Amino acid sequence: MARLIKTEKEVEGRYETVWLVVEEDSLDQWPAGPRDVVGKPAVRKSARARARGEARYTADVRLPGMLHAAILRSPYAHARVRRIDLSRALAAPGVRGAIGPGDAPELDEVAGYHGAPVAAVAADSEREARAALKLIDVDWEVLEPVLDPDEAVRRGQLVGEPRRVERGDVDAALAEADVVIESEYRTQTVLHNALETHQSVCVWEGERLVVYTSTQDIWGVRNAIARTLDLPTDQVRVVCEYMGGGFGAKNEPGHYTFVAAELARRTGRPVRCALTRREENLATGNRNATIQRLTVGARRDGTIVALAGEFVASLGWDGWMAFTAGPMHGLYACPNVRTVEYGAKLNTPPMAAFRAPGFVEGTFGLECLIDELAAKLDMDPLELRRRNYADRDPATGAPYSANQLLECYRRAEKHWARRHEVRARSEGPWRRGVGLASQIWYGGGGPPAYAWVRVGSDGRATVITAMQDIGTGTRTAMSQIAAEELGFPLDRVDVVLGDTDRGPYAVPAAGSSTTPSMGPAVRAAAADARRQILDIAAQRYERPAESLRIREGRIEASDGESWPVEEVLGLLGNAQILGTGARGPNPAGMAVHTFGVQVAEVAVDIETGEVRVERLAAIHDVGRVINPLGASSQLEGGVIQGIGHTLSEERLVDPTSGQVLTQTLDAYRMPTIADVPEIVTELVDVPDPNLTSLGAKGLGEPPIIPVAAAIANAIRDATGAAVHELPIDREEILRALREAADRRAGALGEGAKERHETPATV
Amino acid sequence: MARLIKTEKEVEGRYETVWLVVEEDSLDQWPAGPRDVVGKPAVRKSARARARGEARYTADVRLPGMLHAAILRSPYAHARVRRIDLSRALAAPGVRGAIGPGDAPELDEVAGYHGAPVAAVAADSEREARAALKLIDVDWEVLEPVLDPDEAVRRGQLVGEPRRVERGDVDAALAEADVVIESEYRTQTVLHNALETHQSVCVWEGERLVVYTSTQDIWGVRNAIARTLDLPTDQVRVVCEYMGGGFGAKNEPGHYTFVAAELARRTGRPVRCALTRREENLATGNRNATIQRLTVGARRDGTIVALAGEFVASLGWDGWMAFTAGPMHGLYACPNVRTVEYGAKLNTPPMAAFRAPGFVEGTFGLECLIDELAAKLDMDPLELRRRNYADRDPATGAPYSANQLLECYRRAEKHWARRHEVRARSEGPWRRGVGLASQIWYGGGGPPAYAWVRVGSDGRATVITAMQDIGTGTRTAMSQIAAEELGFPLDRVDVVLGDTDRGPYAVPAAGSSTTPSMGPAVRAAAADARRQILDIAAQRYERPAESLRIREGRIEASDGESWPVEEVLGLLGNAQILGTGARGPNPAGMAVHTFGVQVAEVAVDIETGEVRVERLAAIHDVGRVINPLGASSQLEGGVIQGIGHTLSEERLVDPTSGQVLTQTLDAYRMPTIADVPEIVTELVDVPDPNLTSLGAKGLGEPPIIPVAAAIANAIRDATGAAVHELPIDREEILRALREAADRRAGALGEGAKERHETPATV
Known part of the structure; x- marks a missing residue:
């Protein structure tokens, strides 16, 4: 049964009250150390697909009739659009649509930084789209930028309230300390610069919005888009099968996604919005x-x-x-x-x-x-x-x-x-x-996190979770966990992920949470599938289920007999076994x-x-x-x-x-x-x-x-x-x-x- | 627990021994007559999408780089290919590939009927593909056709063994009957002529074959392709979101699918193979x-x-x-x-x-x-x-x-x-x-048949089953069953179907089995989701789950209080509830x-x-x-x-x-x-x-x-x-x-x- 827990959750240092819906998980831990599959080195499941160029990244998504969007960005660190004229851009060759401040979320008439998005065009080719940007006439009011952090603090120009955290009595302790050192350290701004730049392809299928995007959090992006565009969440589908890195910068939809979605809506065509490396260095976030x-x-x-x-x-x-x-x-x-x-x-x-x-x-x-x-x-x-x-x-x-x-x-x-x-x-x-x-x-990591394991009549298993693989080898680790629990060889287990339409809720690929969150869910789903296989095998081979186990793809009875798992799975015909699993709660x-x-x-x-x-x-x-x-x-x-x-x-x-x-x-x-x-x-x-x-x-x-x-x-x-x-x-x-x-x-x-x-x- | 049943199954008059894996279903039947949603007339869920041209039929599938295949067919009712030369066709404008007898399943050098497929080409456009067919040189040996059924029976030229079924003593009964009538009836050959002709688009994604096809049985097609092409079943994905009729003629992959798959493999491009109306009247089966x-x-x-x-x-x-x-x-x-x-x-x-x-x-x-x-x-x-x-x-x-x-x-x-x-x-x-x-x-109908019902934090539900809607209003009926069981208004329930990669095994849209097979599975899945919602609501509102029910999208307590279901579902955040269900066995x-x-x-x-x-x-x-x-x-x-x-x-x-x-x-x-x-x-x-x-x-x-x-x-x-x-x-x-x-x-x-x-x- 699902349990509702009211808890405090630390979100990057902030504590928020959250209700968590968690499932119990009754499996005992495996003993420490390498097992048949888990704990042994495994080559990446996706290595071949990646090496052969078959892995489909967002950068590879090409849809029929697809347009290409380009974004006009502020050349100033602080400025305001007095007046903008899109008409010359709209008349340019190949251009199918143009939008300005207020037309899409995050296109704003006040530009708060060099590179802030202001307007966008969609054209038949990326070249035409970028050429049309030059035809957008903007009358800028340039404003004074604030660039010094200490100065900003002095002025009270802050993002959020100052965060004060204290325990004990620091002043008293310092007064009694034998040694006191004061020292100042500074760290710089650095950029993620993932191999794949931030990008999305959006297409409206009737009232449904399908978003192919390079993201670490398909569910978060889905819900953020649904909330922002006022759509039922199940009318937004977010897909990210493969991604070329994120490092934290790809947790949200991003302005490029909203630009693509709005231009797709206006033109009735799929729209691709892929940032260049320069844009990546301007407007996709950074370590502060x-x-x-x-x-x-x-x-x-x-x-x-x-x-x-x-x-x-x-x-x-x-x-x-x-x-x-x-x-x-x-x-x-x-x-x-x-x-x-x-x-x-x-x-x-x-x-x-x-x-x-x-x-x-x-x-x-x-x-x-x-x-x-x-x-x-x-x-x-x-x-x-x-x-x-x-x-x-x-x-x-x-x-x-x-x-x-x-x-x-x-x-x-x-x-x-x-x-x-x-x-x-x-x-x-x-x-x-x-x-x-x-x-x-x-x-x-933590709940909620769900997974499914589907086992077919040919004795192969597929782990299905709507999680992402940010590039860390998630497919491989999840295959290992499922193979271990199922008693299947590793090469008989595949993983499907990266599609909110396919598979249950999974955590973002963020906060080092993928393996600790999804791993137990995958194991639970595999255990559920294994139980079902053994239930059927027990009836087929007329032995108690407890006397059976699966190892290396064979059902082994305690009396020494064994059968290939395909034999009993073959009884399923076109159907399959579906095991479902959820991660249990964190230790209270x-x-x-x-x-x-x-x-x-x-x-x-x-x-x-x-x-x-x-x-x-x-x-x-x-x-x-x-x-x-x-x-x-x-x-x-x-x-x-x-x-x-x-x-x-x-x-x-x-x-x-x-x-x-x-x-x-x-x-x-x-x-x-x-x-x-x-x-x-x-x-x-x-x-x-x-x-x-x-x-x-x-x-x-x-x-x-x-x-x-x-x-x-x-x-x-x-x-x-x-x-x-x-x-x-x-x-x-x-x-x-x-x-x-x-x-x-x-x-x-x-x-x-x-x-x-x-x-x-x- | 899944139960394994060894049973006889009548398949169009033939009895076959089959093992069935079935689940128990403990729900009581609803009382007869109209309820909140079930039993009341409902306009088709897909009416709007179909009317606006947004519903994606196989005929609408266009993939980037897609080639078009055309099939050379026998002009004779019975003939043998002595020699075939594809070289002129291969050299024709736009042609990217050509295959002949033996190159794909069902391309045969012996043509047993007028219209039998012999060879095929893939070209940049359908026009070029059809033009190239004329450049295929075939040296035919024309054979004598057998066309009279009584003659064929006399010669023993039969498909399968004669089927004899008898009970009682017919001769004795006829001898004692007051009246005996002998009479002869004849029925003709008729064609399905569904609105959408037989067609498939095939694309290889690495070692996976994705097949968009107009079919009544995505699972049967998937397994038939996997078996024929010797692929693991989960490496074949079959998609049929909408279809323009089938009437029984679209239960199998068909030669056009194998042609598209083979030409896609050879060219490394998506290949579409859509039959014309003439081909539909020649080579897609008929009522005998x-x-x-x-x-x-x-x-x-x-x-x-x-x-x-x-x-x-x-x-x-x-x-x-x-x-x-x-x-x-x-x-x-x-x-x-x-x-x-x-x-x-x-x-x-x-x-x-x-x-x-x-x-x-x-x-x-x-x-x-x-x-x-x-x-x-x-x-x-x-x-x-x-x-x-x-x-x-x-x-x-x-x-x-x-x-x-x-x-x-x-x-x-x-x-x-x-x-x-x-x-x-x-x-x-x-x-x-x-x-x-x-x-x-x-x-x-009958088991096995599975369904899922996903309920999101916005209080909407999606029925997910990998079934087909052959055009009979399946989406609507399944929505009604789920809405009734969940206690949701009908417009808060959507249905996703037609993709073997998305959703559990479902029966073919054949044998009038969709509603009786899938309906109970959908109801069971909705009941499972409802139980989970009420479990959480019981904890949230501190009342026993048995005192709560859901009606018209509100959780109602027996003490008279009620809350919109979104309130408790909102606690899920980006996650959802997944209910799973299976159809119970037929009455023994x-x-x-x-x-x-x-x-x-x-x-x-x-x-x-x-x-x-x-x-x-x-x-x-x-x-x-x-x-x-x-x-x-x-x-x-x-x-x-x-x-x-x-x-x-x-x-x-x-x-x-x-x-x-x-x-x-x-x-x-x-x-x-x-x-x-x-x-x-x-x-x-x-x-x-x-x-x-x-x-x-x-x-x-x-x-x-x-x-x-x-x-x-x-x-x-x-x-x-x-x-x-x-x-x-x-x-x-x-x-x-x-x-x-x-x-x-x-x-x-x-x-x-x-x-x-x-x-x-x-």
Whole structure:
């Protein structure tokens, strides 16, 4: 029976009251370790389709009579449309429709950032559509942009209310602390830049709207569109079979979808709206820049007694405030914590979720600060972290469902022990060092989450869920879980996903929730199907169902007889067995988190400021591992994206005009294969005994979280220089080296910092 | 729990051993009569989409890059390809692929009938494809065609074994009978000629084959394709959202589908293969012609003591033998029945199922014979039929699950009573009369049949089943059943069907099985969804679930409070409730049948032989009526198609060459609106108390069954002339009139018949 639970749900740091409809799940967890299929490395189910170009991405959707839309964007960071004339564009060759401010959701006459959508045309070809944009006459009133986050906070120009979270008595604890360190950290704006740009194809089938879109959340997009366009939800169908990445930027319909839907409505034709790479860099969201003013107080033995922080998040024109203070509240057993977070509303492109939003930024600040404290206390950084291990959730006092952070620390030792040997390899201007950082994140997923498993008369099974595969190998993991539970070989299980018209509700591919949410639902559905197969087999072979099991595609009786599963399934004829399953509830009163430790080895050229990451060991606790091959790929991907974030990527805007300066991949420097170090991945692989029938947590976000701090701490280990700002480019390295030299020379007092002026990286 | 049943299943007169996997269904039947939604007239759900051209038929499927296939057909009724050269066709403009005999299933080097498929090409346009056909060089060896069915039987050239069915001792009974009549009847070949011709669009998505096809059985087509092409079944997806009729001719993939699939494989492009109207008249199956040599023996009081029949079915090049002897075995309580049926294999296009195959033909013969007997006994035909009413299945002795035939007779009385007044309206050459005929057919449907009902947070429900709507209003009936069970208004329920990738196994739209099979499954799924809604509502509103019900979209508590269902469903957020349901088993040991009586009023011009049907009353027992509006439309459609069959339609072939002479709708005379009489429909509407939770039987086929005999019997009533052959065209009328005159003049002995020579209508 479905149970209704009234609960608080943390949504990126905000607590919301939600009612959850959950099902019970009575399956026992499998024992730990590899089984017939689960826990063994499996090559991606979709590898062949992807490699052969057969996988249909939104970018591949071509419908008969399809038009192409292009969007006119504001050339100013802040401006208002006084007057707009679409008539010349409408008369242009191939143009079939044109819309302006107010004609579609998110087409607005006030442009709050460079790249804000203002108008759009649909034409027979993309070339004609883009040519017609030049014929739209706009009379702009240019307004003053606000670009400085501290200035915005001073003016009270905020997105939402400041978020204040406090426990204990921070002031009293700081007053009694043996050591207090204040330090400021800054992180930059970075862009998702997924391989597939944001795009949708919309077509009206009568009163139904079908939307092919590159999204992480087909259900969320469906409901948002239905709500916005005032349609019954089942009259909107959202399809995303394959997608070329999202990283958090593809959770919502987006203006391009509404543009395509409206132009499709007006023209009666399918309309494709695909953003270019430049548009991708302007108007699809970003990880927001932060300023973090942090304080830590500790006893001489390393016990952290107080943590405080003031955070300013540069949210741009719109967005929401990620929980940058999250790591400060959750990573260490500190009784006194006080944070305030401000969301600065600026005339820059809007913030969007980006792989562990808030925690990536907050962990950089916190874990650098912890290393500053270790240096001050002259204590081993690993030992200092162990000493402040929280054996229950410090924010709520709730026990963890499982916590293998100490095991991660233990496994990190061998990598950490390399530091002496690494340092010894310093030579000439190249100094080498090792740094580490730890990490906490969510990853328990949650209900509601449903799945079906269909078994046909030919002895093959199909997992059907209306979930997405953002590119993380979801099809493979879900196939493994179903195959394991069914007792089928892996190659007899397929997965169908990505269509709200096909399959039950599934969670977004966000928040590292896919495997922990959908995995138990898939297992439950497979178990339901298995039960039905055995019920029929019991009647067919005249044996009690309890004496039968399925293994490797054969029904095995306890008396030693066995039959291929196709034999009994063949009785179904054209029909099939359908197993349905739902994920059970999260453990009541428990905190579900993932943990990890990363150890980076770097080489720094102290003359040029060049940094090379030479090795990075990532040790993570994500509960049970379904596919070790896919899991280590995920760790590697997170680390590589983290290296880009740490060393090179930055969205720059002109500090006066607010114009985005980095619109191309050439200007916006993502890491290439030459930047990728040796990556050593290690998964603790102990099922969370309290979490569902699977014991698996999520894996998508954790690996990027500690990368920046581990690298920054390694740079300090190599050079003695403390970096405070991302990206750690040559300027920042040279500044930190100068500061360290000055400090050694006694020119700077303790705690004081030389700040250099850089362009506002809001 | 699913139960495995080993049973005999009658498949068009053949008994096959089948294992059935069935679910129990614990719902009680609703009381008889109209309810909130069920039993009240409802306008078709799809009326708007169909009227506005938004409904997507296979004929509307256009895929990017789609090619058009055309098929080369044998110009001979019997021939062999000595040599075929595709090279000139392959080089023709726009041509992308060409295949010959052996390259695709059903492309054969031996052509067994005029129109048999031999080769095919795919080109950018249909025009280019058809032009290229002319460039295919074939060296034909022309073979002798066999066209006479009696000749084929004599030679032993049969499709399958002769079917002999016997009960009691016919010879002894005939020897003791007071009256014996021997009579011969012939029925012609007729064509389905559905509005949408046979067609498919095939596209390979990697190793998956997607087939859009105009079919009555997406699952059967899916499995037949998978089996034939050796693919895992779940790698074949079959889609048929809307179809323009089938009438039994669209149960299989057909050669055009295999042609499209193979050309799509070779070209890597979607391929459409749509037959023209001429091809439709050549190579898509037909109702087979029959010769029926019948004998009846009766006592003077009208008790029928023996029935015997020899049937020859002209099956053409392929097909299967429908149960033409079925009515003789099932309609009357006769203890002694013996029949033999031969399937003649001829060089004519193959037989295919056609609305009540066998029973339409067999009922014409039997029910004319019964009227001959009534005349001989000088007994009222209605009274004679009543006297021979079977109160249990005469073939097996099993009780009927329900039988309202006597009620049909009772209701027929008022129409039958009009005969005196009708006859009195004879004037000049126009003679008027009234005839009746009764009917038995299957219609109980059966498991397995599954359905889902999805309820969203906006308080709307969607019925999801992978069934077809052959055009009978399935969407409407299923919506009504779900709305009734959910307590929702009808306009809040939609239906999705026609896609094997979406929704569970459903029965073919054949054998009048849709409503009786799918209806209970839909009701069970809706009940499951309702239970889940009330479970959540009970928790939300803190009342026992038993005290809550849903009506007209509101949750009503027994204490008088009520809430809109959206309120509690809104708690689902983006998720939904999924109810699943299956049809329960048929009642064990019972015969499930539909019954009906039709009363026809005709006017016959005895000078020209012209016949006009002026009124036809159709009274049918199909159990519970879901949608009275849809049900009477079905009765009307069946009657009209029956009138065409009775009076005008006939597929003619040249008796020497076997060439099909009636390839166009101009030559093949279907009834027009001018041929449609006043049709009075009456449904007994008493739920079958033993049949599922619904008590509804099928309705698609019964109304065509008694039409021909009712009209023939009315002609005899009007003129005294006994027709023996379909169609009852002017020649047949004039022949029968001459025969009657001769008989009156004593020129012919009793029982003797003048046979005139007509072209073989095989």
